[in-house]
Amino acid sequence: MPGPGQVKALIVAGGNPMMAWPDQNKAFDALNALDLLVTIDTEMTATAELSHYVVAPKLTLETPMTTYMPEGVKYYGTTRGFPEPYGAYTPAIVDPPEGSDVIEDWEFFWGVAKRMGTQIPVSLRYGNGPQAEHAPMTFTLDPSGPKPSTDRLIELSCEGSRIPLERVKQYPDGYIFESDQRVLPREPGNDDRLELAAPPMIEELAIVFSEDNRAIEVEYPFRLLPRRMNNMLNSFGRQIAKLAGDGVNPAYMNPADILRIGLVDGDCVRLRSPHGEIEAIVKGEGALRPGTISMSHGFGTNPGSDRPRQTGGNTGRLSASDDGYDPVTGIPRMGSIPVKILVDEPVNTSVPPLHQARPTWSDRD
Incomplete structure (x- = not known):
């Protein structure tokens, strides 16, 4: 939408909006209207086809990696994380083919920040609000100085972890580490309870139920x-x-x-x-x-x-x-x-009603 606050530039890293976003026709018009669209991807995706610049990153086996990311998805509800305290570190397995013009994803943003003369504040969170397992860990990257290695960034992100990174590296195939973690008693003054049938939810359900489709x-x-x-x-x-x-x-x-x-x-x-x-x-x-x-x-x-x-x-x-x-x-x-x-030929495309007569909202418990 035009006007103040209109997005003029978009950098896509690890995503494919043209395939993932709803309302594809509107997304198509919006991305084509951008002054700048940059996509970082290993493939010429539908989004990359519309981009002004496509940056080729290294592939998974060409970079070092830890289980940090799959461990962290538990904070976002995607999964509940590993059922046991498993951890692993894997160095880069192979080098990119000779003559390849590829970088790691983070190097792109490092380069942009360096040219802009700005620092990069980093904040790592371990859950949200009162459910956080630990206070956020923050540090600042200064692109005006030497560029770190990926291993150095991994070390920074793992500082203060319960199992030191150096110990994790001792197990090339990963390891299930010992754990003495326990669920603690509730903190003094915390009287939170799970609210069943919260009024806003019931109000929204009533609106949905009253719809005549x-x-x-x-x-x-x-x-x-x-x-x-x-x-x-x-x-x-x-x-x-x-x-x-x-x-x-x-x-x-x-x-x-x-x-x-x-x-x-x-x-x-x-x-x-x-x-x-x-x-x-x-x-x-x-x-x-x-x-x-x-x-x-x-x-x-x-x-x-x-x-x-x-x-x-x-x-x-x-x-x-x-x-x-x-x-x-x-x-x-x-x-x-x-x-x-x-279809091209007239056929019977009607179907029996999906819904039988339904009780009114007041008839339901």
């Missing part, structure tokens, strides 16, 4: 559900044949729906929502209830270059960023999206 279900009789693939993470892995297979994200449907509509596995159809349209390849899956379609995100191409049988379809094109978003987080609706199936 019967009209939209007539025009858009299917519901698009999200799904993930075991061997891929978002859009990463699509260039690896052993992981990506045929490279598409099928529109999985209940076989009875496929038969009733007059389709067969492998047919190409158009899925249209109130916000957009994509092409998709039909495939049967008996575990899905009738009236639902399930597709993985992170596939497809940029608008205008669709190849559904080679790259699949981008489900983000079926959602809108300014409609139905969560009032607390701002995250838009990316599941249970009303869609309809369009």
